[in-house]
Amino acid sequence: MKKRSLSGLPAEALDGKRALVREDFNVPLKDGVVTDDTRLRAALPTIAYLREKGSRVVILSHLGRPKAGPDPKYSLRQIVRDLERLLGAPIEFIPDPVQGVAATRQLPRGGVALVENTRFWPGEESNDPELARTFAALGDFYVNDAFGSAHRAHASTEGVAHLLKPAVAGLLMEKELKYLGEILHHPKHPFIAVVGGAKISGKIDVLEALLPRVDEILIGGAMACTFLVAMGLSVGSSLVETDRVALARTLLERGGRKLILPRGAVVAPSLERAAEQREVSVDSVPHGWAIYDIDETTRHDFRARLLRAKTIIWNGPMGVFETPPFDAGTRAIAQALVEAGAKGAMTVVGGGDSAAAVAGLEDKITHVSTGGGATLEFLEGKVLPGVAALEDA
């Protein structure tokens, strides 16, 4: 179902009104300093749009997993300076949503306020109607831009959406729904998924959901090792999920020729002994050595397949890309996506590590999803409560 979006609201619905905006400011912090501001930057278009239209912007977000109420370690105060710098505007910090109503009413048109971590208050995660009412009192209408939190039915993502009208998708949420929706509902064929990363376990559901819809799934990363074992090969000391080998075998039977595995791999005795790396075919991994990347032959094979695709979804790196030289396979796939995109394919990347792997190439990729778990659940065809609660278009 298509959702009503912020970009479709008339000027009078925005001008002078208090926009209660749920953002995903769950950023990594080290000693109180934001170490990756991707999520802050991803929120800027919606905030800037609202300010330009004369709204008073009141932002809600969670940060981390505080266990027992307010805890300075998880305070959103720590992100205020960064957000002010990125926005180029001052931010009023609201430490308590109950006492904050007056402050939201005093905001000037175009002013911005940030409310303390939604998870400091009991009832956020249990979607308590009382807390949802407290949040609702902070705005005149609701904008959900936190796609990454939409798979959870919390007071600030789901409950509040029923209390404030209109309740619409922010610009980032709208983009996520548009591109992921196309992938899910009407992908152009050939449609190819590239799946890698550490484990099959977190991605079984998405593999199973994609299998009937795609033309091919190219498998890399440590995940490929579990499949290789299921095919009867020995992969030395590679990362294998022993308890998923049977499942991998079932997928191979069901997937038939759609599942494409690496033909060769880059192996080394250990990550520390990367200098000894060499390429081997997947049936001759030396005893005690491990697979850390896809080899040159596989890179060429995967590239050739991707260049024929009209739709590509990529989740999970092809190797231990944090440790060069084992980033080469992942880089090659990123480059192949860029090439396929230049030839007219729609290219979508999801997953935290995969997004990091295409850093700097964002403008050559159709869409880099910020969602993580929410992206996977969406691709599995699950209903995301935070999306479902928004008004239909």
Ligand code: ADP
């Ligand atoms: P994403 O965050 O994009 O969903 P994952 O979290 O599933 O991706 O997987 C990323 C991790 O997988 C990286 O830390 C990477 O080092 C690891 N990985 C990929 N290939 C291998 C491999 N062959 N051996 C061990 N770890 C691997």
Ligand code: MG
């Ligand atoms: Mg990850």
